[in-house]
Every structure is written in structure tokens, then in C-alpha cells.
Amino acid sequence: MGSKDSKKATKALGRAKARTEDAATPRTPLGGPVWKILSVGSTILATKIATDATQKGWKLATGRNVPVKGDFERERTRDVILFTALSSMAVATARVAVERGAASYYRRSTGHLPKALEDEKVSPTDKKASKQLARGKAKAERATKKAIDKATGGR
Numbered sequence: 001m002g003s004k005d006s007k008k009a010t011k012a013l014g015r016a017k018a019r020t021e022d023a024a025t026p027r028t029p030l031g032g033p034v035w036k037i038l039s040v041g042s043t044i045l046a047t048k049i050a051t052d053a054t055q056k057g058w059k060l061a062t063g064r065n066v067p068v069k070g071d072f073e074r075e076r077t078r079d080v081i082l083f084t085a086l087s088s089m090a091v092a093t094a095r096v097a098v099e100r101g102a103a104s105y106y107r108r109s110t111g112h113l114p115k116a117l118e119d120e121k122v123s124p125t126d127k128k129a130s131k132q133l134a135r136g137k138a139k140a141e142r143a144t145k146k147a148i149d150k151a152t153g154g155r
Contacts, residue, residue: 035106035114042098050094054087 055066067075067083107113 032115035116038102038106039099039114042102043095046094046098047091050090051087054083054090058083058086 058064058066062079064079067079103113103117112118
């Protein structure tokens with residue numbers, strides 16, 4: 001009997017705490033558009049800066065102009081591929097870093113994450129599936145290691 005009462009009390013406390021947290025950080029109707037402007041603006045700026053930095057770095061490192069995708073007569077294919085890969089990595093890294101920074105700024109300013117970035121509550125079935133997946137992965141890794149050891153003679 002006592003355990004049921006304590007469970008009810010714990011649930012009630014959790015609901016009250018959630019209501020208090022929601023009341024402490026009220027959401028305004030402008031939050032969504034402000035986040036979109038902050039996110040998109042910072043992403044565009046980061047993309048431009050990363051692209052310019054990659055282009056200048058390429059010219060500094062190779063002494064040649066940035067390879068152009070359609071210039072088949074003067075540019076080597078490996079240069080085009082290498083520049084594209086480097087540029088893509090730089091842009092992706094910059095975008096992730098800037099979006100994280102924007103989210104951090106938004107959180108410090110408002111007291112909560114933007115609704116688009118808030119974590120959803122993890123259900124018990126999700127937790128169970130995650131544990132099963134981890135067990136299956138560990139089992140597969142053990143089987144792979146065993147097969148490798150058997151193939152190599154245990155070296």
C-alpha cells in the first residue's frame with residue numbers, strides 16, 4: 001500500500017515540477033520566428049565564411065586558383081574532388097558549430113531551447129529497444145572477434 005502511495009506522490013511531484021519549469025520559462029509567440037532568423041542567418045554567414053576561407057586556403061596551399069567543376073581542359077579531376085571534399089567538410093563543420101552556438105545563445109537569452117530543438121521524452125519502449133540494440137551489437141562484435149581469432153589462428 002505504501003509503495004503505491006509513494007509512486008503517486010512521485011508522479012504528482014514530477015508533474016508539479018514540470019509545470020513550475022514551464023511557468024518559469026514562458027514561451028512567446030515570437031520565439032519560433034526569432035529562432036528561425038537566428039538559425040538561418042548564422043548558418044548563411046558561417047557558410048560564406050567557411051567557403052571563403054577554404055578558397056583562400058586552397059590558393060595559399062597550392063598556389064593555383066580554385067578548381068572549377070566544368071573546366072575539364074585545365075583542371076585535374078583529383079583537384080576538383082579534393083577541393084570539393086575539403087570545402088564540404090569546412091562548411092558542414094562551420095554550420096554545426098554556429099547552430100550549436102546559436103542554440104546556446106537562445107537558451108541563455110530565453111531560459112529554454114527553441115521548440116524545434118527540444119528533446120522529446122524517451123518512452124520506456126524506446127529505452128527497452130535501445131538496450132536490446134546495444135546487446136545485439138555487443139553480441140555481433142563478440143562473434144566477429146571470435147571469427148577473426150579463428151581465421152588468424154588466435155594471433
